[in-house]
Amino acid sequence: MRLRLSKQFSFVLNGEAVTVTCPPAYTLLEVLRHVLHLTGTKDGCSSGDCGACTVLLDGRPVHSCLTLISQVEGRNVVTVEGIGENVPKCYAEEGAVQCGYCIPGFVVTTAAFLEENPSPTEDEIRDALRGNLCRCTGYVKIVNAVKKAAGGIG
Amino acid sequence: MTAAARWVGKEVVRKDAYEKARGLTKYASDMFPENLLWVATHRSKYPHARIKRIDVSKALKMPGVVAVFTHRDVPNNRYGVFVKDRPVLCDDRVRYIGDPIALVAAETKEDAESAVEEIEVDYEPLPVVTDPIEAMKDSSYPIHDGGNVSRRTRITFGDVSKGFSQSKAVVENEYRTSTQIHAFLETEAGISYIDEKGRITVVAGGQSPYRDQHEIVSTLNLPPEKVRVIIPQVGGAFGGKDDISVQIHLALVTWKTGRPARLVWDREESFLSGTKRHPSIVKMKTGASADGRLMANDVEIIYDTGAYVALGHAVLDVAIENCNGPYKIPNIDIKAWLVYTNNMVASAFRGFGAPQVIFAMEQQVDQLAKELGMDPVEFRLLNALRRGDVMVFGNRLETSVGIAKCLEAAKNTPLWSRQADFKAVKTYPWIKRGVGVAAAVKGYTIGALPDRGTISVELLLDGGIAVKGSFTEIGQGVVQSVSQIAAELFSVDIDKVEIVFADTDKTPDTSVTSASRQLFLAGNALKEAAKNMIKHVAQFIEKTYNIKVDNLRFENGYVVGRDFKISFSELANAMARSGVEREVSGTYEVPRVQPIPGSLEIPHLFYMFGVSLALVEVNTLTGAVSVPKLVSIADVGKVINPQTLTGQLEGAAAQGIGYALLEDPKIENGILKTTNLSTYLIPSIKDIPEIEVIPVEDAEESGPFGAKGIGEIGIISVAPAIANAIYDAVGVRPKSTPMTPEKIYWLLKNKC
Numbered sequence: 001m002r003l004r005l006s007k008q009f010s011f012v013l014n015g016e017a018v019t020v021t022c023p024p025a026y027t028l029l030e031v032l033r034h035v036l037h038l039t040g041t042k043d044g045c046s047s048g049d050c051g052a053c054t055v056l057l058d059g060r061p062v063h064s065c066l067t068l069i070s071q072v073e074g075r076n077v078v079t080v081e082g083i084g085e086n087v088p089k090c091y092a093e094e095g096a097v098q099c100g101y102c103i104p105g106f107v108v109t110t111a112a113f114l115e116e117n118p119s120p121t122e123d124e125i126r127d128a129l130r131g132n133l134c135r136c137t138g139y140v141k142i143v144n145a146v147k148k149a150a151g152g153i154g
Numbered sequence: 155m156t157a158a159a160r161w162v163g164k165e166v167v168r169k170d171a172y173e174k175a176r177g178l179t180k181y182a183s184d185m186f187p188e189n190l191l192w193v194a195t196h197r198s199k200y201p202h203a204r205i206k207r208i209d210v211s212k213a214l215k216m217p218g219v220v221a222v223f224t225h226r227d228v229p230n231n232r233y234g235v236f237v238k239d240r241p242v243l244c245d246d247r248v249r250y251i252g253d254p255i256a257l258v259a260a261e262t263k264e265d266a267e268s269a270v271e272e273i274e275v276d277y278e279p280l281p282v283v284t285d286p287i288e289a290m291k292d293s294s295y296p297i298h299d300g301g302n303v304s305r306r307t308r309i310t311f312g313d314v315s316k317g318f319s320q321s322k323a324v325v326e327n328e329y330r331t332s333t334q335i336h337a338f339l340e341t342e343a344g345i346s347y348i349d350e351k352g353r354i355t356v357v358a359g360g361q362s363p364y365r366d367q368h369e370i371v372s373t374l375n376l377p378p379e380k381v382r383v384i385i386p387q388v389g390g391a392f393g394g395k396d397d398i399s400v401q402i403h404l405a406l407v408t409w410k411t412g413r414p415a416r417l418v419w420d421r422e423e424s425f426l427s428g429t430k431r432h433p434s435i436v437k438m439k440t441g442a443s444a445d446g447r448l449m450a451n452d453v454e455i456i457y458d459t460g461a462y463v464a465l466g467h468a469v470l471d472v473a474i475e476n477c478n479g480p481y482k483i484p485n486i487d488i489k490a491w492l493v494y495t496n497n498m499v500a501s502a503f504r505g506f507g508a509p510q511v512i513f514a515m516e517q518q519v520d521q522l523a524k525e526l527g528m529d530p531v532e533f534r535l536l537n538a539l540r541r542g543d544v545m546v547f548g549n550r551l552e553t554s555v556g557i558a559k560c561l562e563a564a565k566n567t568p569l570w571s572r573q574a575d576f577k578a579v580k581t582y583p584w585i586k587r588g589v590g591v592a593a594a595v596k597g598y599t600i601g602a603l604p605d606r607g608t609i610s611v612e613l614l615l616d617g618g619i620a621v622k623g624s625f626t627e628i629g630q631g632v633v634q635s636v637s638q639i640a641a642e643l644f645s646v647d648i649d650k651v652e653i654v655f656a657d658t659d660k661t662p663d664t665s666v667t668s669a670s671r672q673l674f675l676a677g678n679a680l681k682e683a684a685k686n687m688i689k690h691v692a693q694f695i696e697k698t699y700n701i702k703v704d705n706l707r708f709e710n711g712y713v714v715g716r717d718f719k720i721s722f723s724e725l726a727n728a729m730a731r732s733g734v735e736r737e738v739s740g741t742y743e744v745p746r747v748q749p750i751p752g753s754l755e756i757p758h759l760f761y762m763f764g765v766s767l768a769l770v771e772v773n774t775l776t777g778a779v780s781v782p783k784l785v786s787i788a789d790v791g792k793v794i795n796p797q798t799l800t801g802q803l804e805g806a807a808a809q810g811i812g813y814a815l816l817e818d819p820k821i822e823n824g825i826l827k828t829t830n831l832s833t834y835l836i837p838s839i840k841d842i843p844e845i846e847v848i849p850v851e852d853a854e855e856s857g858p859f860g861a862k863g864i865g866e867i868g869i870i871s872v873a874p875a876i877a878n879a880i881y882d883a884v885g886v887r888p889k890s891t892p893m894t895p896e897k898i899y900w901l902l903k904n905k906c
Contacts, residue, residue: 042181092167099390141800143839
């Protein structure tokens with residue numbers, strides 16, 4: 001019989017202190033979606049392949065599906081809900097959003113990337129987003145959205 | 155109608171885009187109703203076996219388990235659109251590796267997943283049939299009563315032997331295409347609950363709320379008014395949510411327990427149990443005369459439908475209809491089989507049977523042009539269908555036929571007209587460049603099958619309108635297009651248009667969101683609704699104000715007639731005060747055509763056309779192929795929104811590149827080995843090149859503002875254009891997809 005153990009974990013989520021009680025084996029993704037019902041962070045594969053679940057952990061993009069909640073104790077998490085409006089606005093305006101399920105992950109990765117590299121080349125954009133999969137767009141408009149968010153076009 | 159269009163053709167940013175990008179949109183997988191039961195599925199461990207015993211007693215005793223369901227809980231345990239061959243939960247047999255046997259409903263996800271492991275099933279393994287050619291033999295083990303050939307048909311026009319005798323060049327080849335997995339980012343997902351009116355309500359990713367409702371009520375033996383289906387924003391579908399996935403299972407749990415439930419397939423379940431693109435074997439013998447006219451096409455088509463038919467019968471029809479390409483051919487002989495195997499279930503996938511046969515035909519055409527010493531585009535132009543022509547099935551094309559315009563556009567595109575410059579670019583000595591072209595045709599709407607759709611429009615008290623239809627938003631942007639068409643027809647600002655979609659309680663039946671039909675159907679039904687609204691409003695005004703109105707029209711938020719003008723909001727309020735209905739509907743029915751003998755839905759009345767141009771680089775040392783540039787040209791009738799249109803074509807091109815080069819499902823003895831996105835590779839941002847989209851507008855008079863379908867055409871000619879470009883680069887012809895480095899490497903090796 002499996003041990004049905006739960007523990008308390010505290011961390012900062014989008015600027016606010018939160019405490020959750022859950023099994024220590026839960027991933028950050030499970031905590032966000034299943035415990036807190038904060039569903040902007042999407043679950044595309046649960047295995048680190050698609051990037052839909054990307055969040056910022058202490059400012060760096062990580063797969064929340066590969067991050068255990070115990071690793072998050074005392075740290076700072078920013079989800080798509082905590083990202084400023086510029087990047088999502090540029091994604092919308094450039095037509096980079098179709099079904100949109102992958103887009104929150106792209107938005108988080110893009111925001112972190114532009115923080116580090118405010119005026120990237122197209123090759124740098126494609127490198128930065130290579131871990132995020134989209135099945136709808138063909139990526140053309142996603143590249144344009146990132147360029148726009150960087151102030152490159154429009 | 156106003157002369158200058160205000161909303162149609164305009165690049166308006168999708169209303170749903172910003173909210174989606176902020177993560178605020180609720181997809182089915184984002185919904186967690188209070189007090190919900192988590193549902194997990196016990197699936198077959200064998201690709202083919204008899205079930206001797208199912209024991210759920212241990213599972214029932216597991217902590218948190220509320221109920222376990224098997225076939226014994228399903229009143230009518232078979233469903234299917236064309237053939238009711240698919241069990242809701244397997245009873246006597248399992249027929250593929252993902253076949254569902256039992257459902258556990260429990261208080262937590264962990265409880266449900268642990269209990270699923272405790273379900274005991276005794277199997278008697280049966281012979282596993284995975285090769286469709288083996289499956290067709292009489293000696294093969296029957297997967298269903300009646301044998302493994304689910305459908306066979308032969309369609310002939312003219313006399314192919316005469317056609318070949320008049321041909322100077324004849325080419326004959328066998329082509330194979332592999333399974334393609336939809337790999338939408340949101341897996342099959344849904345919730346269910348009892349709504350305020352006591353109805354079992356299923357909210358799930360899908361493409362047709364009324365068909366899903368029908369499958370639920372027919373299997374669970376419930377009256378239709380007791381079941382409601384809602385399809386919220388869907389995280390991708392591409393045909394893969396055209397069939398039932400979680401819907402009946404969810405309804406069963408809520409029906410039996412009275413509690414809300416949540417069922418979301420994980421990625422592996424989606425890959426195993428979701429439907430796929432049919433793998434195919436296509437044999438073609440094609441002949442052309444000395445002056446370059448296609449004379450005959452002798453075709454054998456075998457599509458592997460896997461364990462169940464799903465939409466396979468219609469997919470086979472589309473294959474037959476499209477295997478001749480967008481060309482005039484006087485003599486055809488097409489034999490086609492849809493075959494059961496113990497592979498995973500194949501059904502609808504963008505293109506719906508066309509990409510496989512066009513992969514074959516467009517390489518045939520390329521070879522014939524080469525043999526006759528003709529330019530491949532000129533050869534296609536010479537044979538291209540034109541309006542008024544009799545198509546291969548004896549049907550006269552009286553609607554828009556834009557293939558010649560697409561080919562002309564291709565001819566004038568720099569990638570074609572200055573292809574020598576592109577090919578002359580030197581990178582490394584072992585990299586060879588080539589340019590290829592391919593054309594495509596596909597019917598939109600559901601052809602000779604009955605096809606109608608209804609939309610209703612309500613005048614809102616604030617002066618806006620609500621447009622209601624059962625179309626589904628699967629990412630393609632139909633909600634945006636319908637908004638723009640509505641804003642145009644009713645002459646209101648787009649912000650005044652509210653769209654209510656895909657809820658069997660609130661929206662009329664606009665039928666399925668598939669076959670690239672929804673903009674066309676919904677748009678046309680909306681036109682009818684607008685006409686009916688004019689009549690309805692005229693009657694109201696005449697009765698209420700006692701004035702005779704004629705020539706009534708919508709103008710900038712007002713209803714205007716001779717000596718008469720009233721704002722939408724005043725009108726709606728006046729109607730409300732008088733207790734007059736403010737909602738009016740309109741129905742569009744696709745004119746019926748008789749199916750040709752041996753078919754279900756051939757021919758269509760309406761066709762879309764497209765051409766792809768591909769530039770490839772072949773690494774002659776490794777066989778790796780990349781596509782630095784792709785041009786997608788499509789006859790769209792009329793562009794409703796340039797941004798959503800180019801988005802559709804770019805996305806289709808990317809899926810086509812994945813199909814052509816990357817997507818390689820490994821299936822061994824019916825068992826899928828590539829069950830996640832790190833082993834089944836879909837294109838990443840690094841795999842997709844510059845994509846140039848060229849819309850060609852050959853207006854369709856029957857379409858809303860001249861528009862045609864657009865969802866599928868962009869994918870169909872991509873793989874053959876890449877294959878033809880590979881031949882142009884290195885002189886080998888890959889006759890199967892995916893065109894992996896290994897395959898090209900051995901072709902090159904064996905060539906020398």
